[in-house]
Amino acid sequence: MTAEAVPKKVRADGSSGESDWNPRVDRWTGRTRAPLDILALFTIWLSCTPISTMLTFSSYRVWWITARLGLSVVYAIDIGVRAVLSKRPLRYVMAHPLSALVVLLPPLRLVFSIRLLRTMFRKGNLLEFLAVAVLVVLNFALLVVVFEHGADGASITSVPVALWWTACTVSTVGYGDYTPVTLGGRIVAVLIMGVGLTTVAVITAQIASSFMDQAAARREIADRAEGTGEEVEIAPSIPEASPAGDTSEDEHTRHLRVIDRLQAIEDLLRSEDRI
Numbered sequence: 001m002t003a004e005a006v007p008k009k010v011r012a013d014g015s016s017g018e019s020d021w022n023p024r025v026d027r028w029t030g031r032t033r034a035p036l037d038i039l040a041l042f043t044i045w046l047s048c049t050p051i052s053t054m055l056t057f058s059s060y061r062v063w064w065i066t067a068r069l070g071l072s073v074v075y076a077i078d079i080g081v082r083a084v085l086s087k088r089p090l091r092y093v094m095a096h097p098l099s100a101l102v103v104l105l106p107p108l109r110l111v112f113s114i115r116l117l118r119t120m121f122r123k124g125n126l127l128e129f130l131a132v133a134v135l136v137v138l139n140f141a142l143l144v145v146v147f148e149h150g151a152d153g154a155s156i157t158s159v160p161v162a163l164w165w166t167a168c169t170v171s172t173v174g175y176g177d178y179t180p181v182t183l184g185g186r187i188v189a190v191l192i193m194g195v196g197l198t199t200v201a202v203i204t205a206q207i208a209s210s211f212m213d214q215a216a217a218r219r220e221i222a223d224r225a226e227g228t229g230e231e232v233e234i235a236p237s238i239p240e241a242s243p244a245g246d247t248s249e250d251e252h253t254r255h256l257r258v259i260d261r262l263q264a265i266e267d268l269l270r271s272e273d274r275i
Helices: 023-042 044-048 061-085 089-095 097-104 106-112 114-120 126-148 159-170 183-228 251-274
Strands: none
Touching: 023 044, 023 061, 023 106, 023 126, 044 061, 044 106, 044 126, 061 089, 061 097, 061 106, 089 097, 097 106, 106 114, 126 159, 126 183, 159 183, 183 251
16 A cells, blocks of 8 residues: 655745645745835845944944844744744754844845845836835935045935935936045945836836737727627727718718728828838
8 A cells, every 4th residue: 555645845945845734834834925015115225334434433322233133033933933833943944044134234134025026027016116115216316425534535325315326327318517525325226226217117017018008909999899880889999970060970970980090090100110
């Protein structure tokens, strides 16, 4: 008598193995994943600021260090709870070294937040993508102030100036009235440029996709009407009213007029594609 093969279950973190899988860990991970991803995005500037740079700010030094330690405490609680729920704490921590390193190096938590950014590129998530893009850009603006603080010849030394410079950089205007002078500030500037170009590309693609969907829907209506000869409801953007005072025009004639207009729109779209 042969034993039936028991399918292995897959944990939320992607690893498999029947003996290691624990539904309580999966439930905890499912509840905390999104909040921790959002927290990581909100605190990019805090987690990416070097400790040595924090010490140069005499006014906010204690507050920054406290916030940084608090961020590590949050990540430590997360990995600690998951380790306890797994019933094999040491083995769980050894199997998830990146999660353990996040406690000491909070910027590594952004690696896990990539899945949140990935969903923003899906069609229909334009508002969510713009919200994340604005959040990332604001974090980068704060980072530029941090890196430029105290540097010789630095002009971006306050948050209002950083926001103005960031808006010019994201919009690809680039007046040149403010420029970063430190290596860290210039690296962040390149990242801001990348976010700006990506945002413009996503918005353009979304608008183009919307126009293409409308044109495809109109072509489908026209093909269906021409093939069946039945009366088809036309989108509100396609007027089908008869000329003023003409009440003798029958349904068939009006139907042909609508098809002619749709054909004219299709020809116009094709001519634009050739241009």
